[in-house]
Amino acid sequence: MPKKKSPQQKERLPLDIFPEPIEPEIKVKPPTHKVWTENKAKLIERYLLYFVFITHHGTYIDGFAGPQDPQKPDSWAAKLVLESEPKWLKHFHLFEIKKKKIKMLNELKRRQPDRDSKGRKVNREVEVYPGDFNINVHKLLRSASIKPKEATFCLLDQITFECHWSTLKALAEYKPAGYRKIELFYFLGVGWLDRAFSGQKKTKKLEDWWGRDDWDQLLKKGPFKCAMAFVERFKQELGYKTVMPWAIFERKGGGRIMYYMIHATDHPDAPGLMSRAYDRAVFHESYEQLQLEGVFSPKPK
């Protein structure tokens, strides 16, 4: 009888959806599974789990941190990341503009236990910043509380056009030369971009988002080329070594691409970890399992 293929042995997805990084030294396997919208938060949680296995510490910035759907707390990235174990991320900076969601973030912060599930003391700081991320991010960066060697991941899960290009630039330029930049994971809603553009009466909003007044060139591009226009600018203008767009589909099994999550990083291992996270986002994989597989070594004492 033919052996049943394990989920990881399935056919890999085409490269027009997952382009290979240009740098030959960075190896990324195209994933075998499509992640759909409901699993975005799991993808983020999973990636950050791998991230801390490598770094053993870190800072998580979430620029648009309130839950997309307050009725679905299990699809809320900030919650999943805060609750994930091992709890080695030390600093959390959570930004949100809406009062109701700021309240939810403060409640989430209050509920965090002092000890993890194994009874170990949790040593971390969680800060909630009420107001516009594009303004408040500068308060965080000016405070210089993120040290150059601190591994830092920033989720930019905007609704459509809320994250200013100048905010991306400030994040990308924060670390001094010679240190790894703050990693970015940027939401680009290509599935409804045409409609969103035509619904915009204030072109200033689009200019802030794209950082230039020639945003209308994006209208002529299809979803993939639009994502690649961002990829190019993240590389050329923000100076990231590897930038990859990860397609998120409409529903389980496929449908159309609703949006891309664009991952910009300088760490040579990070694209491979994102590929793994993408493949495993919909499966459970415990810490013990990962150690048994020899994927990561335990945190040194």
Ligand SMILES: C[S@@+](CC[C@H](N)C(=O)[O-])C[C@H]1O[C@@H](n2cnc3c(N)ncnc32)[C@H](O)[C@@H]1O
């Ligand atoms: C798409 S939702 C984030 C979803 C979230 N990452 C999750 O996993 O459920 C975007 C959030 O950003 C907030 N928001 C919109 N504009 C903002 C701004 N300028 N600054 C901070 N937060 C903003 C919205 O109120 C909303 O809660």
